[in-house]
Amino acid sequence: MGEMLRVSDLNVFYGSIHAIKDVSFHVNEGEIVTLIGANGAGKTTTMHAISGLLKPKSGTIDFLGSRISQMEAHKIIRLGLAQVPEGRRVFSQLSVQENLSMGAFTRKDGATAIANDLEMVFERLPRLKERRKQQAGTLSGGEQQMLAIGRALMCKPKMLLLDEPSMGLSPLLVKEIFKIIQDVNKSGVTVLLVEQNAKMALEIADRAYVLETGTVKMEGPADELANNIEVRKAYLGC
């Protein structure tokens, strides 16, 4: 299990706000790693810094041997690092299928390979197949989340960044989405998961980092953190 992603001493500013302070963590190949923390802890900011939507002030981010901390977002995805953004951000005017082919935008391995992967995504997310011609904006929240995941899978990522996939979904749907995330991971995609729903995230993750006001407060194996008194009090409500 080699190291896939390493974030070292990351500092990110959101305007004048010092949102991320000296954050370091890493993700090994094949793992599910989760960043948990309350609203405003800096989870999404960290994600945006990794995917290139925000440029860090200092610190480094390395993905599979490439330094990506100052790379443009549209180049980072070409390395095999895809993000499922917070709030899903599907292209609501486009159909489900068009959204999925948008995910394959960077691929150059031919229409047949892309069509095969489209079928694979439909197999994995059958609800999308039923609605393939429907405008993405008319889908329910859970379906949009599935679409956002499917769209990210269409670029054949080595690693998937998931930002609050449970947001606004019913407990039943959250379970379904997390099952999908586990399946995706089992098929060989490394996962970095950002979640407010700490309980669910710790259940499926191998390791976890607890973010608080922009710094890493705790880290360790997910099951250990799930049993930690402080974590239980602050994030699990028990």
Place this chain on the structure above:
Amino acid sequence: MEFLSYLINGISLGSVYAIIALGYTMVYGIAKMLNFAHGDVIMVGSYIVFIAVNQMGLPPLVAIVLSMAVCTVLGIVIERFAYKPLRGASSLAVLITAIGVSYLLQNLALLIWGADPKSFTSVVGIPPLHLAGGQLVISGETIVTIVVGAIIMAGLIFFVNNTKMGRAMLAVSEDKGAAQLMGINVNSTIAMTFAIGSALAAVAGVLLCSAYPTLQPTTGAMPGIKAFTAAVFGGIGSIPGAFVGGILLGIIEIMSKAYISTQLADAIVFAVLIIVLLVRPTGLMGKKISEKV
């Protein structure tokens, strides 16, 4: 018969507005800004054709291609140096910059080509069409304008829906951040949109000056404003909207001139815009963006 002739002239003028409006609406859709210098790109395009034909003796078609090339470069340069540094700035700052670029182009034209109007010789070599035993005469310019307008419209819709770059434009217009996460280069997509819009402006300039043959540095201003009106009228950001808005505006203008008053025609055009916006604030074909929270 008279009515039919006015209608055809209206569609022809409307086609020119539509071609210009496409530039406004595409740039608005992608970059979320109003490029008020767009009208002046039309003027530059017309001067290039004028010089190429009258002073360099080039054949009209070559002149038009040259003019499109110059305007494409001009559009990219304007975007790169005037608007790109303002990405992320307030929309008011961008708007004022656009007005500044508009005046810059007009004054540069004044400096280079002078203030006296040039009389533009039509580049259309097609003879007028006589219909209904000579009762209905359609000029070659009118025919060419309508045909070119239809071709551009069909081509653009095909481009946006069926090519990779076109799809990238759709994605960027909806969500820049998400488009970047798909691997789309937002900056080059915006630059390309300006390039296409400006090339179309060159075509519009030639058509406009062939039908209304006076060319001076302010030539682009009024058609620019009217095409902008057409884009808003049809629903800014919508490509079919720009086309429908342009054609309707052309018809309304010609009909007002013919049946109501030449002097009031422009006022009527803008009054119609105000009424449409009161009833449908998003324009005739504007999308209502429903957001799920």
